[in-house]
Amino acid sequence: MIAVIDYGVGNLFSLCSSLKYVGADTVVTGDPEVIKKADKIILPGVGAFQDARKKLSVNGLDELVIEKAKSGSPVLGICLGMQMLFEESHEYGVHKGLGLIKGKVVAMKGRIPEGLDIPHMGWNALKFHNSSPIFKYINEGDCVYFVHSYFADGCDQSLIASAEYGIRITAAVQSGNVYGCQFHPEKSGNVGLKILKAFCEEDGIQ
Amino acid sequence: MITKRIIPCLDVKNGRVVKGVNFEGLNDVSDPVSLAAYYSNAGADELVFYDITASAEGRQLFTDILKEVASKIFIPLTVGGGINTLDDFDRVLKCGADKVSVNSGAIRNPQLVEEAAKKYGDQCVVLSADIKRVDGRFTVFSKGGRENTGMEAIEWIKRCVGMGAGEVVVNSIDTDGVKQGFDLEMLSAVCDAVKVPVIASGGAGGIDHFTELFKADPCVSAGLAASIFHFGEVKIQDLKKELKKNDILVRL
Numbered sequence: 001m002i003a004v005i006d007y008g009v010g011n012l013f014s015l016c017s018s019l020k021y022v023g024a025d026t027v028v029t030g031d032p033e034v035i036k037k038a039d040k041i042i043l044p045g046v047g048a049f050q051d052a053r054k055k056l057s058v059n060g061l062d063e064l065v066i067e068k069a070k071s072g073s074p075v076l077g078i079c080l081g082m083q084m085l086f087e088e089s090h091e092y093g094v095h096k097g098l099g100l101i102k103g104k105v106v107a108m109k110g111r112i113p114e115g116l117d118i119p120h121m122g123w124n125a126l127k128f129h130n131s132s133p134i135f136k137y138i139n140e141g142d143c144v145y146f147v148h149s150y151f152a153d154g155c156d157q158s159l160i161a162s163a164e165y166g167i168r169i170t171a172a173v174q175s176g177n178v179y180g181c182q183f184h185p186e187k188s189g190n191v192g193l194k195i196l197k198a199f200c201e202e203d204g205i206q
Numbered sequence: 207m208i209t210k211r212i213i214p215c216l217d218v219k220n221g222r223v224v225k226g227v228n229f230e231g232l233n234d235v236s237d238p239v240s241l242a243a244y245y246s247n248a249g250a251d252e253l254v255f256y257d258i259t260a261s262a263e264g265r266q267l268f269t270d271i272l273k274e275v276a277s278k279i280f281i282p283l284t285v286g287g288g289i290n291t292l293d294d295f296d297r298v299l300k301c302g303a304d305k306v307s308v309n310s311g312a313i314r315n316p317q318l319v320e321e322a323a324k325k326y327g328d329q330c331v332v333l334s335a336d337i338k339r340v341d342g343r344f345t346v347f348s349k350g351g352r353e354n355t356g357m358e359a360i361e362w363i364k365r366c367v368g369m370g371a372g373e374v375v376v377n378s379i380d381t382d383g384v385k386q387g388f389d390l391e392m393l394s395a396v397c398d399a400v401k402v403p404v405i406a407s408g409g410a411g412g413i414d415h416f417t418e419l420f421k422a423d424p425c426v427s428a429g430l431a432a433s434i435f436h437f438g439e440v441k442i443q444d445l446k447k448e449l450k451k452n453d454i455l456v457r458l
Contacts, residue, residue, distance in 0.1 A: 011299060011300065017276065017302070021280070119372075122427070143457040145282060147329050165208065189280055
Protein backbone atom coordinates (compact mmCIF):
# COMPACT_ATOMS: atom_id res chain seq x y z
CA MET A 1 0.00 0.00 0.00
CA ILE A 2 1.12 3.51 -0.86
CA ALA A 3 0.53 6.30 1.65
CA VAL A 4 0.05 9.73 0.10
CA ILE A 5 0.86 12.04 2.97
CA ASP A 6 -1.91 14.52 3.66
CA TYR A 7 -0.56 17.38 5.75
CA GLY A 8 -2.89 20.12 4.55
CA VAL A 9 -0.78 21.35 1.66
CA GLY A 10 -2.26 21.50 -1.81
CA ASN A 11 -4.88 19.57 -3.63
CA LEU A 12 -4.41 15.83 -3.85
CA PHE A 13 -7.31 15.16 -6.22
CA SER A 14 -5.28 14.71 -9.42
CA LEU A 15 -2.48 12.79 -7.75
CA CYS A 16 -4.91 10.32 -6.20
CA SER A 17 -6.84 9.97 -9.45
CA SER A 18 -3.66 9.22 -11.37
CA LEU A 19 -2.47 6.64 -8.81
CA LYS A 20 -5.86 4.99 -8.96
CA TYR A 21 -5.61 5.05 -12.76
CA VAL A 22 -2.33 3.10 -12.73
CA GLY A 23 -3.91 0.61 -10.35
CA ALA A 24 -2.06 1.52 -7.17
CA ASP A 25 -3.45 0.62 -3.77
CA THR A 26 -3.40 4.11 -2.29
CA VAL A 27 -4.42 5.71 0.97
CA VAL A 28 -4.42 9.46 1.58
CA THR A 29 -3.54 9.97 5.20
CA GLY A 30 -1.97 12.13 7.85
CA ASP A 31 -2.22 9.36 10.46
CA PRO A 32 1.25 8.29 11.66
CA GLU A 33 0.03 4.76 12.41
CA VAL A 34 -1.20 4.26 8.86
CA ILE A 35 1.95 5.77 7.37
CA LYS A 36 4.12 3.46 9.49
CA LYS A 37 2.45 0.43 7.94
CA ALA A 38 2.69 1.66 4.33
CA ASP A 39 5.10 0.01 1.85
CA LYS A 40 5.74 3.24 0.02
CA ILE A 41 5.35 6.92 0.69
CA ILE A 42 4.47 9.80 -1.62
CA LEU A 43 5.15 13.27 -0.28
CA PRO A 44 3.22 15.84 -2.37
CA GLY A 45 3.18 19.59 -1.91
CA VAL A 46 2.59 22.99 -3.45
CA GLY A 47 2.98 26.46 -2.02
CA ALA A 48 5.66 27.97 0.19
CA PHE A 49 8.50 25.88 1.62
CA GLN A 50 8.46 27.23 5.16
CA ASP A 51 4.72 26.81 5.61
CA ALA A 52 4.76 23.27 4.21
CA ARG A 53 7.79 22.28 6.29
CA LYS A 54 6.06 23.51 9.44
CA LYS A 55 2.86 21.62 8.64
CA LEU A 56 4.82 18.43 7.96
CA SER A 57 6.37 18.59 11.43
CA VAL A 58 2.92 18.39 13.06
CA ASN A 59 2.48 14.94 14.64
CA GLY A 60 6.09 14.17 13.78
CA LEU A 61 5.28 13.30 10.16
CA ASP A 62 8.67 14.71 9.10
CA GLU A 63 10.56 12.32 11.39
CA LEU A 64 8.36 9.49 10.24
CA VAL A 65 9.18 10.15 6.56
CA ILE A 66 12.89 10.16 7.43
CA GLU A 67 12.49 6.92 9.39
CA LYS A 68 10.61 5.21 6.55
CA ALA A 69 13.21 6.35 4.01
CA LYS A 70 16.07 5.06 6.18
CA SER A 71 14.32 1.73 6.68
CA GLY A 72 14.38 1.23 2.89
CA SER A 73 10.79 2.03 1.86
CA PRO A 74 10.51 3.78 -1.49
CA VAL A 75 9.72 7.47 -0.98
CA LEU A 76 8.70 9.85 -3.76
CA GLY A 77 8.58 13.61 -3.28
CA ILE A 78 6.68 15.64 -5.86
CA CYS A 79 7.28 19.34 -6.58
CA LEU A 80 7.54 21.04 -3.17
CA GLY A 81 7.52 17.54 -1.66
CA MET A 82 10.70 16.86 -3.63
CA GLN A 83 12.27 20.11 -2.52
CA MET A 84 11.68 19.14 1.11
CA LEU A 85 13.84 16.03 0.68
CA PHE A 86 16.95 18.24 0.43
CA GLU A 87 19.13 19.65 3.20
CA GLU A 88 17.85 23.19 3.02
CA SER A 89 15.81 25.71 1.05
CA HIS A 90 16.60 29.36 0.43
CA GLU A 91 13.00 30.38 -0.21
CA TYR A 92 12.40 33.52 1.89
CA GLY A 93 15.21 32.82 4.35
CA VAL A 94 17.05 29.58 4.97
CA HIS A 95 14.95 26.65 6.11
CA LYS A 96 16.00 23.15 7.00
CA GLY A 97 14.71 20.31 4.83
CA LEU A 98 14.50 16.61 5.64
CA GLY A 99 18.11 16.08 4.63
CA LEU A 100 17.47 12.82 2.78
CA ILE A 101 19.21 14.07 -0.37
CA LYS A 102 22.32 16.20 -0.54
CA GLY A 103 21.78 19.66 -2.02
CA LYS A 104 19.82 22.84 -1.50
CA VAL A 105 16.82 24.56 -3.04
CA VAL A 106 17.49 27.97 -4.58
CA ALA A 107 15.59 30.67 -6.49
CA MET A 108 15.52 30.74 -10.29
CA LYS A 109 15.47 34.52 -10.12
CA GLY A 110 18.95 35.85 -10.80
CA ARG A 111 20.16 32.44 -12.01
CA ILE A 112 18.23 32.03 -15.23
CA PRO A 113 18.74 34.47 -18.13
CA GLU A 114 16.74 37.70 -18.20
CA GLY A 115 13.65 37.49 -20.33
CA LEU A 116 12.61 33.99 -19.26
CA ASP A 117 9.39 33.92 -17.27
CA ILE A 118 9.25 32.79 -13.66
CA PRO A 119 7.64 30.45 -12.70
CA HIS A 120 9.09 27.90 -15.08
CA MET A 121 5.67 26.72 -16.19
CA GLY A 122 4.72 24.35 -18.98
CA TRP A 123 5.90 21.24 -20.79
CA ASN A 124 9.65 20.71 -20.96
CA ALA A 125 11.74 17.78 -22.19
CA LEU A 126 13.69 15.48 -19.87
CA LYS A 127 17.39 14.88 -20.32
CA PHE A 128 18.61 11.77 -18.53
CA HIS A 129 21.76 11.85 -16.39
CA ASN A 130 21.52 8.44 -14.81
CA SER A 131 19.32 5.44 -15.27
CA SER A 132 16.55 5.07 -12.73
CA PRO A 133 13.82 2.48 -12.16
CA ILE A 134 11.18 5.25 -12.29
CA PHE A 135 12.13 5.97 -15.90
CA LYS A 136 11.89 2.37 -17.08
CA TYR A 137 8.75 3.04 -19.15
CA ILE A 138 9.71 6.44 -20.61
CA ASN A 139 12.34 7.83 -22.97
CA GLU A 140 14.78 10.68 -22.91
CA GLY A 141 13.21 13.72 -24.58
CA ASP A 142 9.73 12.96 -23.26
CA CYS A 143 7.99 16.09 -21.98
CA VAL A 144 6.62 16.59 -18.49
CA TYR A 145 4.71 19.44 -16.86
CA PHE A 146 6.50 21.90 -14.56
CA VAL A 147 5.27 24.75 -12.34
CA HIS A 148 7.92 26.14 -9.99
CA SER A 149 10.05 29.17 -9.13
CA TYR A 150 12.75 27.44 -7.05
CA PHE A 151 14.92 24.46 -7.97
CA ALA A 152 17.36 22.02 -6.39
CA ASP A 153 21.04 22.76 -6.83
CA GLY A 154 24.28 21.06 -5.79
CA CYS A 155 22.76 17.63 -6.20
CA ASP A 156 24.88 16.19 -9.03
CA GLN A 157 25.26 12.87 -7.25
CA SER A 158 21.53 12.23 -7.15
CA LEU A 159 20.57 13.94 -10.43
CA ILE A 160 18.76 11.52 -12.73
CA ALA A 161 17.03 14.00 -15.08
CA SER A 162 17.17 17.68 -15.91
CA ALA A 163 15.31 20.14 -18.10
CA GLU A 164 16.79 23.09 -19.94
CA TYR A 165 15.45 26.55 -19.08
CA GLY A 166 18.27 28.92 -19.88
CA ILE A 167 20.26 26.85 -17.41
CA ARG A 168 20.10 23.22 -16.32
CA ILE A 169 17.13 22.76 -14.02
CA THR A 170 16.98 19.70 -11.75
CA ALA A 171 13.96 17.71 -12.90
CA ALA A 172 14.33 14.45 -10.96
CA VAL A 173 16.65 12.96 -8.35
CA GLN A 174 17.24 9.58 -6.80
CA SER A 175 19.33 8.56 -3.84
CA GLY A 176 18.83 4.85 -3.19
CA ASN A 177 15.18 4.32 -2.35
CA VAL A 178 14.41 8.06 -2.16
CA TYR A 179 13.06 9.70 -5.34
CA GLY A 180 12.02 13.21 -6.22
CA CYS A 181 10.30 14.84 -9.20
CA GLN A 182 10.26 18.61 -9.56
CA PHE A 183 7.59 18.26 -12.25
CA HIS A 184 4.05 17.01 -11.73
CA PRO A 185 3.73 13.41 -12.96
CA GLU A 186 -0.01 13.59 -12.22
CA LYS A 187 -0.31 16.39 -14.81
CA SER A 188 2.17 15.04 -17.36
CA GLY A 189 -0.17 12.88 -19.42
CA ASN A 190 0.87 9.33 -20.27
CA VAL A 191 4.54 10.00 -19.52
CA GLY A 192 3.66 11.02 -15.97
CA LEU A 193 1.41 8.00 -15.49
CA LYS A 194 4.26 5.73 -16.60
CA ILE A 195 6.59 7.29 -14.02
CA LEU A 196 4.02 6.76 -11.26
CA LYS A 197 3.42 3.18 -12.41
CA ALA A 198 7.15 2.49 -12.30
CA PHE A 199 7.43 3.95 -8.79
CA CYS A 200 4.48 1.83 -7.66
CA GLU A 201 6.36 -1.26 -8.83
CA GLU A 202 9.48 -0.48 -6.82
CA ASP A 203 10.29 -2.90 -4.01
CA GLY A 204 12.61 -0.74 -1.98
CA ILE A 205 15.67 -1.84 -0.10
CA GLN A 206 15.29 -4.68 2.36
CA MET B 207 12.97 24.85 -23.23
CA ILE B 208 9.27 25.16 -22.65
CA THR B 209 7.19 23.99 -25.60
CA LYS B 210 4.48 26.07 -27.23
CA ARG B 211 1.10 24.90 -26.04
CA ILE B 212 -1.96 23.99 -28.10
CA ILE B 213 -5.16 24.36 -26.11
CA PRO B 214 -8.64 23.28 -27.20
CA CYS B 215 -11.43 25.13 -25.46
CA LEU B 216 -14.74 23.50 -24.56
CA ASP B 217 -17.84 25.58 -23.86
CA VAL B 218 -20.10 23.66 -21.54
CA LYS B 219 -23.77 24.50 -21.09
CA ASN B 220 -26.06 22.46 -18.85
CA GLY B 221 -23.57 19.63 -18.84
CA ARG B 222 -23.06 19.41 -22.60
CA VAL B 223 -20.40 20.76 -24.91
CA VAL B 224 -21.85 23.51 -27.05
CA LYS B 225 -21.13 23.66 -30.80
CA GLY B 226 -21.61 20.55 -32.85
CA VAL B 227 -18.62 18.31 -32.92
CA ASN B 228 -17.95 15.56 -35.37
CA PHE B 229 -15.15 13.08 -34.90
CA GLU B 230 -14.53 9.62 -36.09
CA GLY B 231 -14.67 7.17 -33.23
CA LEU B 232 -16.44 9.56 -30.93
CA ASN B 233 -20.08 8.67 -30.54
CA ASP B 234 -21.34 11.25 -28.12
CA VAL B 235 -19.78 14.42 -29.46
CA SER B 236 -21.29 16.70 -26.85
CA ASP B 237 -20.21 14.66 -23.84
CA PRO B 238 -17.47 16.72 -22.13
CA VAL B 239 -15.76 13.66 -20.66
CA SER B 240 -15.41 11.81 -23.97
CA LEU B 241 -14.31 14.92 -25.79
CA ALA B 242 -11.74 15.79 -23.13
CA ALA B 243 -10.32 12.25 -23.33
CA TYR B 244 -10.22 12.51 -27.11
CA TYR B 245 -8.24 15.76 -27.00
CA SER B 246 -5.93 14.51 -24.28
CA ASN B 247 -5.03 11.46 -26.36
CA ALA B 248 -4.72 13.59 -29.49
CA GLY B 249 -1.89 15.60 -27.92
CA ALA B 250 -3.60 18.67 -26.45
CA ASP B 251 -1.24 20.31 -23.94
CA GLU B 252 -3.97 21.68 -21.76
CA LEU B 253 -7.75 21.90 -21.77
CA VAL B 254 -9.94 24.89 -21.05
CA PHE B 255 -13.49 24.43 -19.85
CA TYR B 256 -15.82 27.40 -19.94
CA ASP B 257 -19.00 27.08 -17.99
CA ILE B 258 -21.62 29.09 -19.85
CA THR B 259 -24.50 27.84 -17.73
CA ALA B 260 -26.70 30.35 -16.01
CA SER B 261 -28.65 28.18 -13.55
CA ALA B 262 -27.52 26.81 -10.20
CA GLU B 263 -28.44 23.27 -11.28
CA GLY B 264 -26.31 23.66 -14.36
CA ARG B 265 -23.42 24.83 -12.23
CA GLN B 266 -23.64 21.78 -9.97
CA LEU B 267 -23.72 19.57 -13.05
CA PHE B 268 -20.66 21.37 -14.38
CA THR B 269 -18.64 20.71 -11.23
CA ASP B 270 -19.67 17.05 -11.27
CA ILE B 271 -18.49 16.77 -14.86
CA LEU B 272 -15.28 18.60 -14.10
CA LYS B 273 -14.55 16.08 -11.37
CA GLU B 274 -15.09 13.23 -13.77
CA VAL B 275 -12.86 14.83 -16.42
CA ALA B 276 -10.13 15.55 -13.86
CA SER B 277 -10.17 11.97 -12.63
CA LYS B 278 -9.53 10.64 -16.15
CA ILE B 279 -7.44 13.23 -17.95
CA PHE B 280 -3.98 13.91 -16.60
CA ILE B 281 -3.01 17.18 -18.25
CA PRO B 282 -3.52 20.69 -16.86
CA LEU B 283 -7.12 21.89 -16.76
CA THR B 284 -8.20 25.51 -16.75
CA VAL B 285 -11.73 26.42 -15.80
CA GLY B 286 -13.55 29.66 -16.52
CA GLY B 287 -17.05 31.05 -16.65
CA GLY B 288 -19.03 32.32 -13.70
CA ILE B 289 -15.97 32.91 -11.53
CA ASN B 290 -16.90 35.84 -9.30
CA THR B 291 -15.70 34.98 -5.81
CA LEU B 292 -13.01 33.07 -3.95
CA ASP B 293 -15.66 30.44 -3.26
CA ASP B 294 -15.94 29.92 -7.02
CA PHE B 295 -12.18 29.39 -7.16
CA ASP B 296 -12.43 26.92 -4.33
CA ARG B 297 -15.31 25.05 -5.92
CA VAL B 298 -13.52 24.33 -9.20
CA LEU B 299 -10.06 23.76 -7.71
CA LYS B 300 -11.48 21.10 -5.41
CA CYS B 301 -12.83 19.33 -8.49
CA GLY B 302 -9.38 19.03 -10.01
CA ALA B 303 -8.92 22.30 -11.93
CA ASP B 304 -5.32 23.54 -11.96
CA LYS B 305 -5.98 27.09 -13.07
CA VAL B 306 -8.97 29.36 -12.91
CA SER B 307 -9.74 31.93 -15.53
CA VAL B 308 -11.44 35.21 -14.59
CA ASN B 309 -13.00 37.71 -16.97
CA SER B 310 -16.17 39.65 -16.11
CA GLY B 311 -15.77 38.73 -12.45
CA ALA B 312 -12.45 40.56 -12.35
CA ILE B 313 -13.92 43.57 -14.17
CA ARG B 314 -16.68 43.83 -11.57
CA ASN B 315 -14.26 43.29 -8.70
CA PRO B 316 -10.55 43.62 -9.58
CA GLN B 317 -9.62 42.69 -5.99
CA LEU B 318 -10.63 39.13 -6.87
CA VAL B 319 -7.40 38.73 -8.88
CA GLU B 320 -5.27 39.86 -5.96
CA GLU B 321 -7.08 37.82 -3.33
CA ALA B 322 -7.04 34.67 -5.47
CA ALA B 323 -3.35 35.07 -6.33
CA LYS B 324 -2.50 35.44 -2.64
CA LYS B 325 -4.54 32.43 -1.65
CA TYR B 326 -3.76 30.02 -4.50
CA GLY B 327 -0.59 31.42 -6.08
CA ASP B 328 -0.09 33.50 -9.22
CA GLN B 329 0.21 30.43 -11.43
CA CYS B 330 -3.38 29.56 -10.61
CA VAL B 331 -4.96 32.83 -11.75
CA VAL B 332 -5.53 33.33 -15.47
CA LEU B 333 -6.84 36.67 -16.70
CA SER B 334 -9.01 36.30 -19.76
CA ALA B 335 -9.68 39.53 -21.64
CA ASP B 336 -12.08 40.08 -24.55
CA ILE B 337 -10.63 42.95 -26.52
CA LYS B 338 -11.93 44.99 -29.45
CA ARG B 339 -10.64 48.06 -31.20
CA VAL B 340 -12.87 51.07 -30.56
CA ASP B 341 -11.75 54.20 -32.43
CA GLY B 342 -8.33 52.62 -32.85
CA ARG B 343 -7.98 51.92 -29.13
CA PHE B 344 -7.76 48.40 -27.63
CA THR B 345 -10.83 48.28 -25.39
CA VAL B 346 -11.94 45.65 -22.85
CA PHE B 347 -15.41 44.20 -23.24
CA SER B 348 -17.28 42.25 -20.58
CA LYS B 349 -20.16 39.77 -20.48
CA GLY B 350 -18.92 37.62 -23.32
CA GLY B 351 -18.02 40.60 -25.49
CA ARG B 352 -21.42 42.28 -25.26
CA GLU B 353 -20.60 45.23 -23.04
CA ASN B 354 -18.01 47.96 -23.64
CA THR B 355 -16.27 48.71 -20.35
CA GLY B 356 -14.46 51.72 -21.76
CA MET B 357 -11.21 50.45 -20.20
CA GLU B 358 -8.01 50.52 -22.24
CA ALA B 359 -6.93 46.89 -22.61
CA ILE B 360 -3.17 47.07 -22.13
CA GLU B 361 -3.55 49.11 -18.94
CA TRP B 362 -6.15 46.66 -17.64
CA ILE B 363 -3.92 43.66 -18.34
CA LYS B 364 -0.91 45.33 -16.73
CA ARG B 365 -2.99 46.12 -13.67
CA CYS B 366 -4.20 42.53 -13.32
CA VAL B 367 -0.72 41.07 -13.81
CA GLY B 368 0.51 43.54 -11.19
CA MET B 369 -2.11 42.11 -8.83
CA GLY B 370 -0.93 38.57 -9.46
CA ALA B 371 -2.52 37.16 -12.63
CA GLY B 372 -0.01 34.55 -13.76
CA GLU B 373 -1.15 34.17 -17.33
CA VAL B 374 -3.22 36.18 -19.82
CA VAL B 375 -5.62 34.92 -22.48
CA VAL B 376 -6.03 37.56 -25.17
CA ASN B 377 -9.25 37.03 -27.06
CA SER B 378 -9.54 39.42 -29.97
CA ILE B 379 -13.19 40.12 -30.73
CA ASP B 380 -12.04 41.68 -34.02
CA THR B 381 -10.56 38.45 -35.34
CA ASP B 382 -12.79 35.96 -33.49
CA GLY B 383 -14.84 33.79 -35.83
CA VAL B 384 -13.32 35.37 -38.94
CA LYS B 385 -10.77 32.55 -39.36
CA GLN B 386 -8.23 34.82 -41.01
CA GLY B 387 -5.55 34.34 -38.39
CA PHE B 388 -4.74 35.52 -34.88
CA ASP B 389 -4.63 39.22 -34.02
CA LEU B 390 -0.85 39.59 -34.17
CA GLU B 391 -0.88 43.33 -33.60
CA MET B 392 -2.93 43.05 -30.42
CA LEU B 393 -0.91 40.08 -29.15
CA SER B 394 2.36 41.83 -29.71
CA ALA B 395 1.12 44.87 -27.77
CA VAL B 396 0.22 42.61 -24.82
CA CYS B 397 3.49 40.62 -24.98
CA ASP B 398 5.47 43.87 -24.87
CA ALA B 399 3.56 45.03 -21.80
CA VAL B 400 3.72 42.01 -19.48
CA LYS B 401 6.18 39.31 -18.47
CA VAL B 402 3.76 36.43 -17.93
CA PRO B 403 2.72 33.82 -20.50
CA VAL B 404 0.30 35.15 -23.13
CA ILE B 405 -2.22 32.85 -24.79
CA ALA B 406 -3.61 33.80 -28.18
CA SER B 407 -7.30 33.28 -28.85
CA GLY B 408 -9.60 34.26 -31.66
CA GLY B 409 -9.03 33.95 -35.37
CA ALA B 410 -7.45 30.55 -35.98
CA GLY B 411 -8.70 29.16 -39.27
CA GLY B 412 -5.99 26.66 -40.11
CA ILE B 413 -2.58 25.24 -39.32
CA ASP B 414 -0.77 28.11 -41.03
CA HIS B 415 -2.24 30.60 -38.60
CA PHE B 416 -0.54 28.85 -35.69
CA THR B 417 2.79 28.75 -37.51
CA GLU B 418 2.40 32.43 -38.33
CA LEU B 419 1.52 33.18 -34.69
CA PHE B 420 4.55 31.50 -33.13
CA LYS B 421 6.92 32.77 -35.84
CA ALA B 422 5.66 36.35 -35.64
CA ASP B 423 5.86 36.68 -31.90
CA PRO B 424 8.12 34.20 -30.15
CA CYS B 425 6.76 35.55 -26.85
CA VAL B 426 3.30 34.06 -27.32
CA SER B 427 3.19 30.90 -25.22
CA ALA B 428 0.10 29.15 -26.50
CA GLY B 429 -2.65 29.10 -29.08
CA LEU B 430 -6.22 28.46 -28.04
CA ALA B 431 -9.07 27.53 -30.35
CA ALA B 432 -12.43 25.84 -30.28
CA SER B 433 -14.32 25.35 -33.52
CA ILE B 434 -11.42 24.40 -35.80
CA PHE B 435 -10.59 21.56 -33.42
CA HIS B 436 -14.19 20.63 -32.71
CA PHE B 437 -15.10 20.45 -36.38
CA GLY B 438 -11.99 18.43 -37.13
CA GLU B 439 -10.70 21.07 -39.56
CA VAL B 440 -7.38 20.93 -37.78
CA LYS B 441 -6.09 17.79 -36.08
CA ILE B 442 -3.82 18.57 -33.15
CA GLN B 443 -1.18 15.98 -34.12
CA ASP B 444 -0.99 17.35 -37.69
CA LEU B 445 -0.75 20.87 -36.34
CA LYS B 446 2.09 19.98 -33.99
CA LYS B 447 4.01 18.10 -36.66
CA GLU B 448 3.78 21.11 -38.93
CA LEU B 449 4.95 23.43 -36.15
CA LYS B 450 7.89 21.14 -35.48
CA LYS B 451 8.81 21.25 -39.17
CA ASN B 452 8.95 25.00 -38.82
CA ASP B 453 11.39 24.72 -35.91
CA ILE B 454 8.79 25.59 -33.31
CA LEU B 455 9.21 23.60 -30.13
CA VAL B 456 6.21 21.40 -29.37
CA ARG B 457 5.43 18.31 -27.33
CA LEU B 458 4.83 15.45 -29.73
